[in-house]
Amino acid sequence: MTDIVESAETSTLLDELTRMPGREDPYPRYHRLREISPLVRAEDGALVATRYADCAAITRDPRLGHMPSHMLDFVSPGWNDHPALRQLFTSILTINPPDHTRLRRLVSSSFTARRVQALRPTITQMVDDLLDEMSGETDFVTAFAFPLPVNVIGELLGIPPADRAQFQHLVRDWTQVLEQINPAVLETADPAAATIRAYLSDLAADRRSAPRDDLISALVLAEEDGEKLTEDELLTMAGLLFAAGFETTTNLLANSLVALLHNPDQLALLRDKPEIAREAVDELLRYDTPVQLLTRVAWEDVEIGGIAVSGGDRIVAYLGAGNRDPQRFPDPDRLDLTRPDNGPLSFGGGIHYCLGAPLARMEAEIAVPALVRRFPELRLAGDPVRRNSLTLRGYTSLPVNTGS
Incomplete structure (x- = not known):
């Protein structure tokens, strides 16, 4: 057993990841943290993991889960009074078994591979x-x-086309709480979450009276072993599916394009061989993953990377760091669309593996090869603007010239 490292250097590295330019390019800092120790302790007491094997284990270990409600009350007092936090902390994204098991089963019966x-x-x-x-x-x-x-x-959920564009800023305002929770963030996140929920409530009511062939209708009607989603569960689930369904995929598409434009040999390879699309998307997910980290809580004493972790400790798995671990991926800072034995951590793992992963993959596998084939002279037309976020990594602006 080795000790958990807490030092001035690790504090500096972790602090830099909370600010620009650390968020512009976190990967050198990930490398240094990984060299120092399997686990380092942040100033807030959380343990940070940056190695692939440890991050993968954290996503799958049943002794690690999400923060129970009594801990939420301590970390975010009054969370249940804030729509943005309530809809996050009661969603399938952050709840534990047996509630998670029941909700996942009900949603999986509607969000099927056939429907995707x-x-x-x-x-x-x-x-x-x-x-x-x-x-x-x-x-x-x-x-x-x-x-x-x-x-x-x-289209999947059944939201009319004319209503969709309004949600970009609403979802971005709401998901700020994934990065930090403070009064300034909640001032914009709460009304955004409330607006999204009110819209979905009206849509669900419409589908109850006149079901259609869409996911909202399927969720309204979903039933297994006599159990159905409550109204609160239905609206929370629909909000999460909608937000996660485009926020992370938007980031995946933008991150992928920048990576390809910075690696013209790989862009040319994909243009010439669109049949490698599936392998290419795996590598693009690994190279600059849209979701950089996730958090768990140890429910009992466990061992991670040869280090003893006490029950109650919070653990942050830096998926983006694990995806650049040289012990798992040779020459990890090189984009290689034909990389063998790829297995990015980008969709998490275990019981919380991303429900929408097959849909996100399919969108990227169709869109990215089509984009580079359509515009052989595609190039940057200015400096891309990174969003000021580490958890959700993407761009707010990406100026390009299609060459046409």
Whole structure:
């Protein structure tokens, strides 16, 4: 057994990740943290893991879970009075078994592989339509990376096309609480979360009276072993699926394009061999993952990376760091779309493995090869603007020139 490291250097590295430019390029800091120790302690007491094997184990170990309500009351007093926190902390993203098991079973009965695969022709057409509208200098986030996934998840859920665009800023305001929780953040996050919930409440009421072939209707009707989603569970689930359905995929598409433009040999390879799309998306997910970290709590004494962890300790698994671990990925800072034995941590693992992973993968596998084929002269037209966030890593603006 070795000791948990807490030093001036680790504090400095972790502090830099909370600010720009540390968030612009966190990977050198991840490398240094990984060299220092399997686990380091942050100033707030949380333990930080940066090695692939440890991060993978953290996502799967049943002795590690999400923060129970009595701990939430201590860490975020009054959380239940804030719509933004209540809808996050009671969602399938952050609850534990047995409630998580029941909700996941009910949602999985509606959010099926068949329903996702049925969207493939629709996604292909959406991609073509958006590419048809791109010409000359444009912002890739505004023109493509946001409208594609928001329309895909909107189509899946049954949100009318005219209503979808309003949710970009609402979801971004709400998901600020994933990064930090303070009065200033809650001042914008709470009304955003309340607006989203009110909209979905009206939509669910409409589907109860007149069901359609969409996921909202399926969730309204979902039943297994005599159990159904309560109204509160339904609205919380629909809000999470909608927000996660486009926020992370928008980041995946933008991160992928920047990575390819900075590695023209790999961009040319994908253009010439679109059949490697699945392997390419795995590598793009690994290289600059849209979700950089997740948090767990030890429910009992455990061992991580040869270090004893006490029950009650909070643990942060830096998935983005694990995805650049040289012990798992040779030459990890190199983008290699044909990398063998890939296995990125980007969708988490265990019982909380991302429900929407197959949909996000399919969108990227269709969209990215089509984009680079359509615009062989595609290039940056200015400096991309990173969002000021580490947990959700992406861009707020990505100016490009299509060359057409």
